[in-house]
């Protein structure tokens with residue numbers, strides 16, 4: 001039996017994270033230089049932003065990209081196309097406002113498991129309790145967590161309206177959409193790039209969100225193609241970066257911040273999550289200082305926060321009088337101050 005080493009988009013992204021832009025000294029994925037990836041059997045086409053306009057830099061990038069992808073074992077030919085995004089993308093017509101939605105805010109991080117979804121859900125509910133009209137989009141196409149965190153039954157499916165738009169589901173008066181509402185939970189979701197890009201577009205533009213002050217988007221971990229896609233389909237009011245307090249988290253936060261900067265998305269600030277005796281405290285504030293972005297607040301590591309998330313009643317609604325809710329309210333207030 002022969003083993004066919006099939007290359008996937010996710011694997012390509014992983015490999016490309018090893019390629020450093022020679023001038024900026026960051027990997028090309030974090031920098032958001034890779035605009036599109038197409039796979040045709042063993043032939044990979046990459047559309048890249050021309051970061052420097054320097055043919056020597058382009059040549060180095062091309063050689064290094066070909067080198068890492070050929071090492072993957074599943075790729076035989078690589079075509080790299082460079083385009084000057086500074087002129088092409090700025091006039092992009094793909095990026096269009098969503099009628100009725102004032103601000104779209106991404107909740108992101110450089111790394112998985114730091115509490116993005118927890119922050120996104122509780123922040124959305126906190127903004128709502130301050131009187132704002134809020135929606136929550138689950139941008140995590142590979143591992144959606146929003147349905148469980150909001151306690152939405154796996155048998156519930158969104159319906160379409162007369163205009164063919166998708167009606168979001170609602171929990172705690174929060175309108176929400178997630179790939180988890182459509183996919184069979186038993187089946188692993190293997191996305192081809194164009195499908196992923198299309199799904200993000202549909203979640204933004206084909207969902208009947210109604211009038212919203214804020215649409216919060218829970219992002220998947222890392223600095224990959226969902227981030228690129230989101231920034232291409234809609235003008236973001238900004239990104240909230242979640243981090244844990246440790247020193248080592250700095251490089252992940254830096255990556256996330258750089259990627260959004262590259263996409264010309266404003267960084268609204270850093271939230272330090274899981275503060276306390278286990279992971280320490282204060283790292284997030286230092287990071288914010290180093291990276292020159294606002295510090296939005298810290299949230300302690302507390303079993304109750306996890307329990308509430310697991311049981312589908314986020315802490316902000318489960319414990320309306322608790323101190324823990326107060327942390328999220330504070331962050332929501334800081335955001336409301338900057339994005340109005």
Ligand SMILES: Nc1ncnc2c1ncn2[C@@H]1O[C@H](COP(=O)(O)OP(=O)(O)OP(=O)(O)O)[C@@H](O)[C@H]1O
Pocket residue numbers: 109111112113114115116117118119140143145219220221273274275299300301302303304305306307309310
């Ligand atoms: N402040 C906190 N205190 C205790 N547990 C927390 C806290 N924040 C998040 N958790 C728990 O940590 C786990 C990871 O959190 P969460 O799913 O929000 O992270 P994530 O960054 O969205 O992860 P992924 O990268 O997989 O999407 C969850 O079980 C969550 O309940």
Ligand SMILES: [Mg+2]
Pocket residue numbers: 116117118140145218219220
């Ligand atoms: Mg998550």
